[in-house]
Each structure stands twice: as C-alpha cells, then as structure tokens.
Amino acid sequence: MAVVRAAIAPRQPTVAIVLGSGLGFLGDQVENAVRIPYAGIPGFPIPMVEGHAGELIAGTLEGVSVLAQSGRFHLYEGHDPGVAALPVRVFAALGATAVVLTNAAGGIRRTFRPGTLMLIADHINLMFRNPLVGHVVQGDERFPDMSDPYDSALRALARSVAAAEKIPLEEGVYAGMLGPSYESKAEIEMLKRLGADAVGMSTVPEVIAARARGLRCVAISTITNAAAGLGQATLSHHEVLETAERVKGDLGRLVRGIVRALPRD
Template sequence: MTGITSQQEQSAFGAAAAEQAARYVRERVGANWRPPVAGIVLGSGLGGLADRIDNALRIPFSHVPGFPVVTVAGHAGQLLVGTLGGMPVVALAGRFHMYEGHDAALAAFPVRVLHALGAPVYLASNAAGGVRRTFAPGDLMVIADHMNLMFRNPLIGASEPGDERFPDMSDPYDRDLRALLHTAGRAVQVPLQEGVYCGLLGPTYETPAEVRMLERLGVDAVGMSTVPEVIVARALGMRVAAVSCITNAAAGLSPVPLNHEEVMEAGRAVASRFEALVTEFVRRLPATSA
C-alpha cells in the first residue's frame, strides 16, 4: 500500500466499500436473504464451525469486493451465509491480519461488511497463547477486555459515515453477551474461563521477556488479531462478544517451542466444544439483537 494516505485507506475500506461488498453478498443469496442475528469470525483452527451452518452458501473471499486472498494456514477464506442453531448468520472462515502486510483498516474491513449486512452482534474467535499460568491448551476464554499493543488503530484517518468518532471502550465486550456465553456454556457443558486478551502485531511469537511483561500488566492471553475488528465494531455500534481458544502456554511458560501447526492442532482438539458453545450462543440470541 505504498503511497496511499491514511485518508485514502479509510475510504478504500470504509462504509461505501462495505456496502458494495454487502450488496454483492445479498445479490448472491437472492430471495432467501435474511438479516443475520450475528456476524461470526472463525480464527485459526476453528473453521470447523462452518460445517455446522445449515444451507450454507459459500463465497470465496476472492469474489467479495474489497477482500484480498487469505494467506494463512488454517483460514479457509470463505464467507458463509446460512443458519446456525436455527438462526440466520453470516460467518467468515478466516480473517486478514496486519502481519500479512495489511493496514489496520483492511484487517477490520470484514466487520464493516457484517454491519452493512445487518448483523447487530459481532462474535469473534481466535487462537491465543495462554499467559495466565493456570491455563491449559484447549481452554476456552471469554474475552472481558483487551490491550492494543499493535500500536495501530483502524479508525485513524477521515471519519467514516456511521462511525462514532470517539467510541467508548469502557465495555468493549458486551456484559450481557458475555453472560450469555457463560449460560450457553453451562447448557452444553463446556467450561469457560474469562480474561484479558492482548493483541500484538506478530508474526513472531512473543519472547519470554515480553510474556513476563504482559503477565505483570494483567494480560491472560495473547494473540495477533481481533483488536482492530472490535474497535471498528464498537465505532459502528455493534455489540461484541469474543472467545479465545488457548492453544499453548506462552513463551517461557513451557519448554516446548511454539509453532503454527501446534496452534491449529489445539484448535482441532477443542473444535467440538467450541462449535457446541457458539451454536448454543447463537440459538439463544433474540431475533433482533440490537
């Protein structure tokens, strides 16, 4: 994106571009289109939920206006429209990361598209390293708050139509939706943790010194996504919930070297519990969640 100003980047991945992408999706669905109760993003190794979406229309990211091709293993790169738990949803099997060379505005652009499609709730998922020492691989953590150590904000530049210019981030992860996740977890017998997520730029994993710093700052899990998406969702007035799959102990907390295959394997191991949780959560959402 060399030579493109922040204002141009915002325009390229702003409200008008999101509406163009949403219009394409609605046209592909045709007469069967129903506004979704939630937009869902599936993180590394968690894409198996896509197979639980009934009557799913699958659209490759490369066909959606404004979406680049996904380059990360474990991300299928598809937008799905269908029903989950009997409720209409739009799901993204994969996401765009800043470490791929994308600007923060593009990393958050799919959330703008979900909003343009009418989703009042944004449900994010990700793979994360466990900083809290009591975490074990396979734990699911409801995100209660986050720290943005990516040092980029997708709202920088000209304000987009419909955005709150200075969005309140005192409760970025909706309290009632967090409670609903716990209710859904109890209903399907999936135990849940809750904690603070920290977004770092990547693509390197953290050093032991960085992990010690994060632990002292009160971070429970660390990853390379989600934060730009949540910022934009809140600026648009969407209600947000998010779940981290703890795939490994962060650097320095385990003698085992970290690698991406381990991340995906942990996601596959927890897949059935994650899918049951999200399905039950969506089933319990009201038809209008705004």
C-alpha cells in the same frame, strides 16, 4: 458490499461469526449455506495463513440467520487496519447486530492449559494500530466508547450457555500483538504485569471497528499453547492448529449455544 448482498439475497443475517486459526469447521455447521470466496469480493484480500479458508458463509445456525467469516485478515500480513476491519463493516451494513469472534491464543495465566476456552472480558491493544485512524468511514462512530467492548450481557449469556452445556470456560484479558513472530519471554513477563491472561495477533481491530458501528461483541479464545517461557514446547503454528482441532467439539457447542440464546430483535 453489493456483491455480498446480491449473493446472499434474500437472507438478512442478524449475527456474524468470525472464525479464527483452525476454527473454520464452524463454517461447515452452517445450514443452507451460500459460500462467497474472497476472490469475488472487491477489496477482500486472500488470506495467506494456514487454517484460514478465505470465504464468507451465509446461512442459518440454530435457526438464526448468520454470516460467517472463514479466514481473517491479520495486520502482520501487511494489511492496513481498515482492511482487517472491512468484514465487520460489511456485517453491520448487511444488518447484523451482534458478532461472535473466535481466535487462537497463547496462555499467559499459569493455570491455563492448551485446550482451555477463555471468554474475553477486555483487551490491551499492543498492536499500536487502530482501524479508525484517518478519514471517518461513513457509518462509523468517530470516538466509540471502549469501556465495555466485549458486551457484559453477552458475556453473562456465554457463561450461562457454558454452564448448561457443562463446558469449562475461563474469562480473562486478551493482549493483541502485531506479530508474526511469537512473543519473547521478556514480553510475556511484561504482559503478565499489565494484567493480560492470553495473547494473540487478531481480534482487536475487528472489535474496535464493531464498536464504532454499534455491534455487540462476544469473543472466545482457544488457548492453543503456553506463551513463551511458560511451557516446554517450541512455539509453532502447527501446534496452534492441532489444539484447535482437539477442542472443536466444545467450542462448536459453545458458539452454537450463544447464537441460539442471543436475544432476537
């Protein structure tokens, strides 16, 4: 914490941004940037997944002081849920009040095509892991309310930005799975019956931790592939990165628009 605070001083970020697989380009849009490699931050591991750089980026975006996380910690890498949530706790301690999360996900809803952007309305935690289990971390709410984890007002704001920018934006439920293997056809059928519209391997631990710290959350999934049994292509991480590259223009404009439109405290 002290290392990050000293490195970004005198900046005081009000908005945090979490960059998902292949979405690190947004970090390059941060102005007057200070980059802090994870290797220099105590407790931060080095991401082992292609498309995750491994650095915090402090600066301004649309005139707003931001702190971007380029490279997240996935549970399938063997990390404890508390480690996956560590950057979110850093954001809160540094004064951020809202976090914009992005991820790459498989599409379950049949109308979704690779390249679709989905605003997350809610999630189903099938990772069966929770960053709040164990001793209470100072600053965390022990029993946070998860009835509106993806802030309804911020979702309305995101929809307004998308409409103004003429960016097609769907909305749905995200299922969080542990990974790293992709889901089986039977698992996708189960997720459909549970009400999931997309599936991925991140975001859920971070949002739980964010809510425990009182951070408002808004999250966008880039649908990079059809889930198992719903498309012809063999699922691969290469496909994920390819699709993320293709839609980065729309996603970048959407995230920038959300940051610009967020209420200033």
